[in-house]
Amino acid sequence: MENQDQICKNACKVTCSENLAAVEDALYVISGKWKLKIIIVLQEMGNIRFNELQRLIPGISARVLSNELKDLELNGFVKRVVHAEQTPVVVEYISTDYSRTLKSVIISLSEWGKTHKRNIREDAF
Amino acid sequence: MENQDQICKNACKVTCSENLAAVEDALYVISGKWKLKIIIVLQEMGNIRFNELQRLIPGISARVLSNELKDLELNGFVKRVVHAEQTPVVVEYISTDYSRTLKSVIISLSEWGKTHKRNIREDAF
DNA sequence: CGGAATCCCCACGGATACTG
DNA sequence: CAGTATCCGTGGGGATTCCG
Numbered sequence: 001m002e003n004q005d006q007i008c009k010n011a012c013k014v015t016c017s018e019n020l021a022a023v024e025d026a027l028y029v030i031s032g033k034w035k036l037k038i039i040i041v042l043q044e045m046g047n048i049r050f051n052e053l054q055r056l057i058p059g060i061s062a063r064v065l066s067n068e069l070k071d072l073e074l075n076g077f078v079k080r081v082v083h084a085e086q087t088p089v090v091v092e093y094i095s096t097d098y099s100r101t102l103k104s105v106i107i108s109l110s111e112w113g114k115t116h117k118r119n120i121r122e123d124a125f
Numbered sequence: 126m127e128n129q130d131q132i133c134k135n136a137c138k139v140t141c142s143e144n145l146a147a148v149e150d151a152l153y154v155i156s157g158k159w160k161l162k163i164i165i166v167l168q169e170m171g172n173i174r175f176n177e178l179q180r181l182i183p184g185i186s187a188r189v190l191s192n193e194l195k196d197l198e199l200n201g202f203v204k205r206v207v208h209a210e211q212t213p214v215v216v217e218y219i220s221t222d223y224s225r226t227l228k229s230v231i232i233s234l235s236e237w238g239k240t241h242k243r244n245i246r247e248d249a250f
Numbered sequence: 251c252g253g254a255a256t257c258c259c260c261a262c263g264g265a266t267a268c269t270g
Numbered sequence: 271c272a273g274t275a276t277c278c279g280t281g282g283g284g285a286t287t288c289c290g
């Protein structure tokens with residue numbers, strides 16, 4: 001019966017759009033050229049200052065880094081700590097607990113990136 | 126001794142840039158507004174035709190969908206199957222085995238998206 | 251040092267119309 | 271149906287300069 005087929009297809013569409021929505025929600029916050037990279041460096045390095053952060057992320061400009069950090073702070077991924085007692089002022093950025101919930105996303109992404117690179121290499125020869 | 130601190134920091138920088146590179150390799154292929162979404166729908170629905178694909182991805186235009194599909198095909202994520210025997214011609218898109226290696230990435234991303242949405246809701250009140 | 255302000259460009263992608 | 275062609279706006283982001 002064709003009905004079975006239709007029912008199945010429609011069920012697929014539902015779980016499909018649910019998945020789509022979930023991924024969209026995730027991408028809305030962490031997509032973009034730099035966001036995930038910044039989060040990774042912050043998690044790996046603990047506290048870190050603006051200029052060193054910029055040095056560790058090849059290619060990012062100061063303006064863009066500044067904007068991204070504001071965005072990440074607004075969304076609770078980054079904490080900004082100012083040590084005003086010193087001159088010149090020292091500013092440190094620290095990853096929050098919430099940003100650590102992204103751990104599994106980062107891991108699976110970097111795992112996939114590694115094997116993907118290997119596959120590309122093999123194809124090349 | 127300060128040396129210990131320095132050695133540790135430098136080790137961090139190494140694993141850090143390795144992670145960064147891996148994630149960059151991954152993002153290079155699957156980042157963008159639509160790529161992952163298309164892959165998700167394709168995996169969920171099995172074979173699917175152009176117009177239905179467009180309908181299932183709200184907001185995407187025909188031109189962009191067409192371009193993205195070409196790109197995904199080049200990278201081995203999508204198979205394009207033409208049934209020329211019929212008129213009008215039927216074209217189906219099918220997700221490849223290779224695109225299925227992204228499964229864990231998609232799952233962790235959609236899982237995170239769901240819990241993130243919940244957190245946002247709570248913050249709102 | 252840690253940014254903010256300004257200028258400027260171009261490519262991503264939307265809208266519309268057309269084709270095999 | 272399954273796209274392609276063309277036109278066009280806009281905003282992401284680079285380069286540079288300036289400020290506290």
